[in-house]
Amino acid sequence: MNKAQSPVNYQPIEWKGDFVKLLDQTLLPAEEVYEEITDYHQMMTAIKELKIRGAPAIGWRGRTAWCWAQGN
Numbered sequence: 001m002n003k004a005q006s007p008v009n010y011q012p013i014e015w016k017g018d019f020v021k022l023l024d025q026t027l028l029p030a031e032e033v034y035e036e037i038t039d040y041h042q043m044m045t046a047i048k049e050l051k052i053r054g055a056p057a058i059g060w061r062g063r064t065a066w067c068w069a070q071g072n
Contacts, residue, residue, distance in 0.1 A: 024051045040065035
């Protein structure tokens with residue numbers, strides 16, 4: 001299998017305790033760039049800008065943003 005055919009293992013979302021490490025999916029496949037999301041404003045912006053894609057991921061991140069907004 002050549003490099004163009006090799007599978008890519010991205011970690012799109014990773015909880016790091018006090019922040020979320022988020023893969024900016026708008027830059028794929030050309031770049032693999034991660035952002036550190038620390039509050040619900042940043043998370044909602046990432047969702048609106050389609051940096052997070054797919055219903056399960058959006059739902060999970062939306063819930064995280066809601067929890068941050070509640071102060072939990």
